[in-house]
Amino acid sequence: MANDDSRPLTLRDVSEASGVSEMTVSRVLRNRGDVSDATREKVLEAARRLGYVPNKIAGALASQRVNLVAVIIPSLSNMVFPEVLTGINQVLEGTDLQAVVGVTDYTPEKEERVLYEMLSWRPSGVIIAGLEHTDSSRAMMQAAGIPVVEIMDVDGTPVDCMVGISHRRAGREMAKAILKAGYKRIGFMGTKMPLDHRARKRFEGFTEALAKGGVEVADQEFYSGGSALVKGREMTHAMLERTPDLDFLYYSNDMIGAGGLLYLLEKGVDIPGEIGLAGFNGVDLLDGLPKQLATMDACRLDVGKTAAQIIATRVADGDAAEYESHVELTPTIAFGDTLKRK
Amino acid sequence: MANDDSRPLTLRDVSEASGVSEMTVSRVLRNRGDVSDATREKVLEAARRLGYVPNKIAGALASQRVNLVAVIIPSLSNMVFPEVLTGINQVLEGTDLQAVVGVTDYTPEKEERVLYEMLSWRPSGVIIAGLEHTDSSRAMMQAAGIPVVEIMDVDGTPVDCMVGISHRRAGREMAKAILKAGYKRIGFMGTKMPLDHRARKRFEGFTEALAKGGVEVADQEFYSGGSALVKGREMTHAMLERTPDLDFLYYSNDMIGAGGLLYLLEKGVDIPGEIGLAGFNGVDLLDGLPKQLATMDACRLDVGKTAAQIIATRVADGDAAEYESHVELTPTIAFGDTLKRK
DNA sequence: CTGAAAGCGCTAACAA
DNA sequence: TTGTTAGCGCTTTCAG
Numbered sequence: 001m002a003n004d005d006s007r008p009l010t011l012r013d014v015s016e017a018s019g020v021s022e023m024t025v026s027r028v029l030r031n032r033g034d035v036s037d038a039t040r041e042k043v044l045e046a047a048r049r050l051g052y053v054p055n056k057i058a059g060a061l062a063s064q065r066v067n068l069v070a071v072i073i074p075s076l077s078n079m080v081f082p083e084v085l086t087g088i089n090q091v092l093e094g095t096d097l098q099a100v101v102g103v104t105d106y107t108p109e110k111e112e113r114v115l116y117e118m119l120s121w122r123p124s125g126v127i128i129a130g131l132e133h134t135d136s137s138r139a140m141m142q143a144a145g146i147p148v149v150e151i152m153d154v155d156g157t158p159v160d161c162m163v164g165i166s167h168r169r170a171g172r173e174m175a176k177a178i179l180k181a182g183y184k185r186i187g188f189m190g191t192k193m194p195l196d197h198r199a200r201k202r203f204e205g206f207t208e209a210l211a212k213g214g215v216e217v218a219d220q221e222f223y224s225g226g227s228a229l230v231k232g233r234e235m236t237h238a239m240l241e242r243t244p245d246l247d248f249l250y251y252s253n254d255m256i257g258a259g260g261l262l263y264l265l266e267k268g269v270d271i272p273g274e275i276g277l278a279g280f281n282g283v284d285l286l287d288g289l290p291k292q293l294a295t296m297d298a299c300r301l302d303v304g305k306t307a308a309q310i311i312a313t314r315v316a317d318g319d320a321a322e323y324e325s326h327v328e329l330t331p332t333i334a335f336g337d338t339l340k341r342k
Numbered sequence: 343m344a345n346d347d348s349r350p351l352t353l354r355d356v357s358e359a360s361g362v363s364e365m366t367v368s369r370v371l372r373n374r375g376d377v378s379d380a381t382r383e384k385v386l387e388a389a390r391r392l393g394y395v396p397n398k399i400a401g402a403l404a405s406q407r408v409n410l411v412a413v414i415i416p417s418l419s420n421m422v423f424p425e426v427l428t429g430i431n432q433v434l435e436g437t438d439l440q441a442v443v444g445v446t447d448y449t450p451e452k453e454e455r456v457l458y459e460m461l462s463w464r465p466s467g468v469i470i471a472g473l474e475h476t477d478s479s480r481a482m483m484q485a486a487g488i489p490v491v492e493i494m495d496v497d498g499t500p501v502d503c504m505v506g507i508s509h510r511r512a513g514r515e516m517a518k519a520i521l522k523a524g525y526k527r528i529g530f531m532g533t534k535m536p537l538d539h540r541a542r543k544r545f546e547g548f549t550e551a552l553a554k555g556g557v558e559v560a561d562q563e564f565y566s567g568g569s570a571l572v573k574g575r576e577m578t579h580a581m582l583e584r585t586p587d588l589d590f591l592y593y594s595n596d597m598i599g600a601g602g603l604l605y606l607l608e609k610g611v612d613i614p615g616e617i618g619l620a621g622f623n624g625v626d627l628l629d630g631l632p633k634q635l636a637t638m639d640a641c642r643l644d645v646g647k648t649a650a651q652i653i654a655t656r657v658a659d660g661d662a663a664e665y666e667s668h669v670e671l672t673p674t675i676a677f678g679d680t681l682k683r684k
Numbered sequence: 685c686t687g688a689a690a691g692c693g694c695t696a697a698c699a700a
Numbered sequence: 701t702t703g704t705t706a707g708c709g710c711t712t713t714c715a716g
Contacts, residue, residue: 008464008487010709021687026711034685051485056462057408058709060399061692065711076424085418089445098459101443103431117440120398122350143393145350229630259630266632288571288601290608352693363703368695376701400693403708 009052018046029054060122069311070118071099072128074106074196079255079283080300081129084151087304088127095312097124104129106195112137119144125311131156132197147314149307152298154328155201161325163306167198170296170331171205174250174278177333179213181340183248183276186215189235189260190252192222199252202280206250219243223256232259247275254279254286257293261338265290277338282331292336299329351394360388371396402464411653412460413441414470416448416538421597421625422642423471426493429646430469437654439466446471448537454479461486467653473498474539489656491649494640496670497543503667505648509540512638512673513547516592516620519675521555523682525590525618528557531577531602532594534564541594544622548592561585565598574601589617596621596628599635603680607632619680624673634678641671 011029015022020039027033028043035043046052060066071088073081088099100123102114112134118126119140125147131154133141141148141159148160155168178186188206190199207217219239223231232255240246251257257279261271269275271291279286282297306327314321335341353371357364362385369375370385377385388394402408413430415423430441442465444456454476460468461482467489473496475483483490483501490502497510520528530548532541549559561581565573574597582588593599599621603613611617613633621628624639648669656663677683 012709022709023687023711024685027686030711032711036685039686051481053458053461053482053486055464055709057399057402057464058692059711061403061694062709062711064692066399076418076427077421079419082418082424116395119395122397122399139393140395144395227626227629229627233630262630262632284569285571287569288575288604290604354693364693365695365704366702369702372695374695378701381702397693400708401695403710404693404695406695406708 008055009050010055011052013050014043014047014052017050018042066122066124067096067098068100068121068123069097069125069127069308070102070115070121070123072102072104072111072114072118072126074104074129076101076103079285080281080298083300084129084304087301087306088308089304090301091305091308091312095316097308097312097315099127099308106193108132108134108137108195112140115140124315125149127151127307127311129153130197131158131162133159147311149310151303151307152300153198153201154326158326161307161310161327163303163310163327163329165299165303165329165331166205167201168205168208170280170298171202171207172209173331173333174202174280174296175206175209175213177335177339177342178248178250178276178278179210179215181272181276181342183340184215185218185243185246186210186248186250187239187243187246188217188220188250188252189232189239189256190220190222192224202252218246228253228255229259229262232256232261233263234259236260236263249275249277251277251279254281254283254293254295257295258286258289261289261291261293272338272340276340282334286336291338292334294336294339295334297331297334299331302329350397351392352397353394355392356385356389356394359392360384408464408466409438409440410442410463410465411439411467411469411650412444412457412463412465414444414446414453414456414460414468416446416471418443418445421627422623422640425642426471426646429643429648430650431646432643433647433650433654437658439650439654439657441469441650448535450474450476450479450537454482457482466657467491469493469649469653471495472539473500473504475501489653491652493645493649494642495540495543496668500668503649503652503669505645505652505669505671507641507645507671507673508547509543510547510550512622512640513544513549514551515673515675516622516638517548517551517555519677519681519684520590520592520618520620521552521557522684523614523618524684525682526557527560527585527588528552528590528592529581529585529588530559530562530592530594531574531581531598532562532564534566544594560588570595570597571601571604574598574603575605576601578602578605591617591619593619593621596623596625596635596637599637600628600631603631603633603635614680614682618682624676628678633680634676636678636681637676639673639676641673644671 011022014025025043028040104111127149150158150162152164154164154166221235278294282295286293313323353364356367367385370382446453469491471494492500492504494506496506496508563577620636624637628635655665
């Protein structure tokens with residue numbers, strides 16, 4: 001099965017084994033051009049028998065084409081991003097494109113390194129989370145001459161295309177719903193991540209809309225590290241000790257919201273009567289909680305699918321491609337059981 | 343900044359811009375061989391100014407070296423796998439190796455396709471979940487002539503190396519702890535996945551050890567799809583309706599265990615007095631629950647680190663490398679608040 | 685329908 | 701310390 005020495009097999013080996021020229025072997029293996037059934041069979045048989053695996057490195061260099069799409073995201077442990085990936089993969093599976101993932105840990109420097117590394121493989125496109133990048137990163141994407149889709153945010157100016165929701169607007173909408181329900185003393189909890197621009201924008205939209213209603217955030221707290229569920233419990237406890245008259249808690253993500261919810265339910269607090277709660281993201285997990293946490297869907301699957309669709313279209317149709325290059329998806333509020341419906 | 347036409351920049355462009363030969367430019371950019379500080383500066387300046395990004399495709403073809411490690415896992419949404427990845431990345435960051443992830447969705451056919459695809463990029467090593475693969479997949483890994491580490495399971499025979507825990511033993515240990523605590527009427531809940539060999543092995547070890555203690559699983563149920571937390575609630579409810587005298591529930595993963603726990607707490611069931619509970623994996627999430635679910639850690643971070651270490655060592659030291667090629671990690675039971683400590 | 689020749693952009697090996 | 705030469709394994713192009 002394997003060849004005598006340990007040198008990987010080449011097209012030439014298949015050519016010799018089948019008595020067909022390298023060129024024709026190549027054609028058979030790629031289903032390109034017309035090849036007679038007889039030779040095709042000979043080639044396929046030989047390739048199978050030898051256990052030939054083509055060398056894409058050489059193929060890519062020769063054809064100047066690489067069927068990879070670089071996907072650059074901040075983290076894999078956030079639930080949110082694997083879901084975007086799922087959307088991307090769903091669409092790419094229908095093409096011959098292949099996603100390759102890079103993780104930035106929410107730092108612009110690592111993002112730059114990862115981007116450089118990935119671009120050096122000459123991918124067919126880039127899908128990257130967020131609109132904030134170093135100048136150098138932006139320059140690289142511009143110079144790469146390939147489609148670039150910035151995802152998950154539309155509050156800013158993209159290098160090329162963008163697909164996502166407006167986090168500012170999401171924050172505003174939630175604030176409006178809260179005010180409308182009659183809550184007045186509002187606490188906020190989130191991650192201590194100056195580099196999580198989307199969370200920041202949500203918070204800005206939130207405070208802005210509250211202000212319009214004459215309300216200010218009465219208390220706020222930020223955490224970093226550790227189990228989000230635990231942090232949600234702890235912060236909720238601490239905040240209510242400090243500011244007992246709060247009647248609403250807005251969490252910057254569902255996990256800490258869930259922690260807060262579990263904590264308050266144990267304490268026997270009346271929700272949403274005495275205190276209302278809301279999170280952000282619409283994670284699956286919430287469905288299994290004793291009460292459904294109010295939240296707002298970030299359209300993660302859709303974002304992934306739309307972004308991949310743009311890349312696929314551009315790769316297939318070239319510059320003549322027709323598509324929306326700026327797509328704003330609109331999330332809807334899920335009131336659940338923790339936010340009065342007014 | 344960008345070049346005139348839209349052709350990507352080459353070494354030659356940098357060479358011309360700096361007045362240094364291509365070869366020396368290459369040396370500077372790779373920090374290889376001795377280059378005078380003066381020329382080094384000239385080259386780096388030119389490369390930066392032009393915005394040159396090397397072409398790894400060409401580099402890999404010429405050097406016959408690719409600094410990629412193929413990592414093949416069943417899923418990204420299982421929490422477990424991103425954690426293994428974290429371990430892998432932690433170790434690889436200290437080398438010039440780079441992980442590339444492929445997802446199989448728990449099917450051997452897709453695993454085979456993904457493996458083929460990845461091997462065609464001629465990676466320096468493979469890390470792949472599980473010991474069960476198609477003959478063809480096994481043959482490919484054998485023929486690739488690169489280090490292969492099969493992870494997360496040691497109950498079987500690897501192609502090359504393996505790192506993980508024995509799921510059979512994990513099942514047995516949990517059964518023993520349960521029997522020792524005095525529980526007798528035991529229910530089991532898990533995923534309906536004939537292809538999740540590790541869950542299967544755990545179950546086998548579990549029933550085997552129970553049998554040794556003269557106990558049989560009194561009821562069992564399997565689910566597929568949907569939110570695990572919700573499924574945990576639903577199955578727990580259904581099972582206790584059907585078999586009300588159960589005094590212990592063993593869940594094949596922590597998420598459904600958490601769902602069951604939340605459900606039973608709402609019902610006011612005394613845990614672990616009236617009913618004991620245990621899950622599997624030791625996920626972070628559990629820390630935030632009202633009671634700590636008993637579980638068993640699968641050593642995910644360690645598995646990733648050890649596997650990556652093996653690859654890194656083999657790549658660096660070649661066949662002369664010294665390392666354990668079969669590593670069995672031993673998980674410990676966390677009794678939490680849901681399993682009597684005897 | 686099949687084959688021969690000429691690179692793709694880079695690096696190993698050697699020469700200067 | 702620097703430069704020259706000859707490919708890496710495949711595909712493009714063009715000729716049969």
